[in-house]
């Protein structure tokens with residue numbers, strides 16, 4: 507039985523990019539309310555984070571950028587560093603709120619490094635686009651990069667980062683592109699068709715770290731079965747070879763069919779299956795250590811609360827059955843906020859107890875997902891001593 511830490515403080519809701527911005531913190535509040543209403547968090551002490559220390563922010567960001575983030579709300583002119591455009595609007599308390607998000611993920615990492623927990627989860631984290639000297643894609647500070655860097659300085663030298671957000675995990679990839687101690691793997695919608703326009707299979711890391719960046723771009727409209735087929739065809743073989751001491755996962759849920767910002771077609775059942783698989787791989791390949799963070803997800807009512815409740819439940823070994831009905835109290839609360847919203851009824855999108863099925867790669871099918879899988883395997887498998895064309899690898 508694993509011990510698990512859940513990091514949560516409503517103060518992270520202050521990371522608020524504005525009323526009309528898609529990255530609305532209500533999704534976190536609705537998730538915690540749903541998980542609570544279903545009993546997932548019963549008797550679970552919620553760990554309250556501190557803002558990250560500035561010296562730890564320097565692990566992933568420049569001093570000039572930090573100064574710009576702090577000053578931006580006070581000055582009326584363009585401070586540069588990606589701050590100000592509609593994606594990354596300047597807001598009051600931006601440095602403080604962003605520091606708390608990073609502190610939350612770092613607290614999870616600390617619990618794992620100190621042996622207080624095997625698993626930790628921070629649904630407010632996953633700000634994977636933030637760059638060393640710039641905000642990007644709704645992300646100010648890169649909690650994933652800071653936490654991985656911190657782990658590298660506190661007893662670990664092999665960390666795998668798996669990013670299942672619909673967007674490429676470009677900021678985390680860039681932070682460790684030449685560092686062979688960190689394997690970054692990102693599955694995402696094809697960069698031709700979606701922000702940030704990177705994440706091609708040919709991006710494999712540089713120098714000694716060739717092979718430690720892995721990208722699997724998937725065609726728009728890929729659904730659960732294709733996504734899971736690709737996931738299994740690429741990730742477990744690499745984890746088995748790399749033997750990470752910690753698995754860090756960015757669990758964005760903007761890959762859902764109903765997400766307004768992207769065009770993959772996963773379901774809540776697909777998300778649940780992803781988390782159960784990540785848990786299994788953490789146990790099998792990463793000595794049981796699993797740090798899970800949130801990420802994107804812009805269907806605020808119908809998708810994020812259910813998918814991340816499944817994430818919390820999976821981390822805690824309290825899996826919620828797909829057919830579970832949504833509690834009336836939760837639905838009443840949502841209706842009080844959004845009287846016209848069409849609410850989901852159960853914790854499934856229809857796959858039910860069997861979960862979404864998928865066919866294994868290498869069974870003779872050859873569709874666009876298989877082409878993507880082959881390109882990625884051929885780009886990186888040989889660098890890990892694996893045969894890209896042998897489905898047993």
Ligand SMILES: [Zn+2]
Nearest residue numbers: 671673760802
């Ligand atoms: Zn995203």
